[in-house]
Amino acid sequence: MDSPPASRLPSILDAHADDILSEWIARLRSGGADDRISEVERERQASGFLQRMIEAIRASGVADIEGPAFEPLREMLSDISRSRAMQGFSPTESALFVFSLKQPLFHRLGLAWGKDAEGLARDVWAVTLLIDALGLRMMEAWQKTREEVIIRQQQEIAELSTPVVKLWQGILALPLIGTLDSSRTQVVMENLLESIVQHEADIAIIDITGVPTVDTLVAQHLLKTVAAARLMGADCIISGIRPQIAQTMVHLGVELNVISKANLSDAFALALRRIGRAVVRTKSPVPVMGTAHGE
Amino acid sequence: MASDVGDRIPILKLGDALLVTIQVDMHDRLALALEDDLTNRIVQTSAKGVLIDISALEIVDSFIGRTLASIAQIARVLDAETVVVGMRPAVAITLVELGLSLPGVRTALNAERGMALIRTHRADELDADPDGDAA
Numbered sequence: 001m002d003s004p005p006a007s008r009l010p011s012i013l014d015a016h017a018d019d020i021l022s023e024w025i026a027r028l029r030s031g032g033a034d035d036r037i038s039e040v041e042r043e044r045q046a047s048g049f050l051q052r053m054i055e056a057i058r059a060s061g062v063a064d065i066e067g068p069a070f071e072p073l074r075e076m077l078s079d080i081s082r083s084r085a086m087q088g089f090s091p092t093e094s095a096l097f098v099f100s101l102k103q104p105l106f107h108r109l110g111l112a113w114g115k116d117a118e119g120l121a122r123d124v125w126a127v128t129l130l131i132d133a134l135g136l137r138m139m140e141a142w143q144k145t146r147e148e149v150i151i152r153q154q155q156e157i158a159e160l161s162t163p164v165v166k167l168w169q170g171i172l173a174l175p176l177i178g179t180l181d182s183s184r185t186q187v188v189m190e191n192l193l194e195s196i197v198q199h200e201a202d203i204a205i206i207d208i209t210g211v212p213t214v215d216t217l218v219a220q221h222l223l224k225t226v227a228a229a230r231l232m233g234a235d236c237i238i239s240g241i242r243p244q245i246a247q248t249m250v251h252l253g254v255e256l257n258v259i260s261k262a263n264l265s266d267a268f269a270l271a272l273r274r275i276g277r278a279v280v281r282t283k284s285p286v287p288v289m290g291t292a293h294g295e
Numbered sequence: 296m297a298s299d300v301g302d303r304i305p306i307l308k309l310g311d312a313l314l315v316t317i318q319v320d321m322h323d324r325l326a327l328a329l330e331d332d333l334t335n336r337i338v339q340t341s342a343k344g345v346l347i348d349i350s351a352l353e354i355v356d357s358f359i360g361r362t363l364a365s366i367a368q369i370a371r372v373l374d375a376e377t378v379v380v381g382m383r384p385a386v387a388i389t390l391v392e393l394g395l396s397l398p399g400v401r402t403a404l405n406a407e408r409g410m411a412l413i414r415t416h417r418a419d420e421l422d423a424d425p426d427g428d429a430a
Binding site: 202224227 | 379380382383386387390397402403404408409
């Protein structure tokens, strides 16, 4: 029995690289102009991609996509995918870049094999496997990039949303926004304690108006923060417990055992009283005007 | 009584308060010795307040935490108010994570505030009990 005839893919690629490239670019272009990526850039990516693919296939055939010959191609694919993910392309749009190479390749294979169905089928299958593997790799890189973006944003949110505000000499406020998990509690706690030392604060008001839910775990985190502040010699007041949250807390049996006030202003008034100060009215209120100066 | 000076934490008398500044790393023997010495000095001097400054302590384990709590309890039995001052943020977080929030121990940010706390506590007590000897 004869061994199967050799794949005609490498010779096709050598002979018709330019035709395949122009057909591919035409297909990419038929998807319509896109202002996220320039025509020139897209063509540059396509020709670079095809170039590396031809080199890799010439070196090691189509089967071994994980091998060293495909290294430059894989790298380029990851780069393209990463930039697409950053530019806001959807997964489908990113993957189509690779998958739209199939048609020009199949077309050339069809011309080369003519009526030899068996050879054609074998080569089509080989190309399908190759392009599918590359497409999947593209998706993987896209996904990874998006995950990196999400993780970075999470870190930024964690840092941004835990400011400690000085309200008065010796009174700090900590407006919490977002869900409290253990890693955020850690950041919040450290921020608060450092600020207590820095401002020599007696009282810290933890305002939870921006905390969407308080379950037993969140309550435990709050209590930890309060206990740590107390160890440093500062008292805590919790404020801004919304009606639904108060109900949930009671129904869950969560007890805070800390002074709590309905809103920040009540808590501030109490804090002022604690440090022996009061807000008094000095005279009739001065109307606030845009540019006029008081007489 | 203060025999082995190198192995002891000095206790200073300041008015009717005792001042303890922990400047070295606490190990368990030292903590127990401090508890002993402090108990004796409170009785000797009939001190009304104990101020423990731990601002130099970078590491506090559960044993030291418990010792601080028991010193406070002992002092209360002997009619003295204990204030722990100058705890570092990292130490506070560690103690809370260990589940030791030192109930019954008063705390203050620094020695100055701690002294003020002892003084006001003493004044409140004298107000409440005018027959007690103020000397």
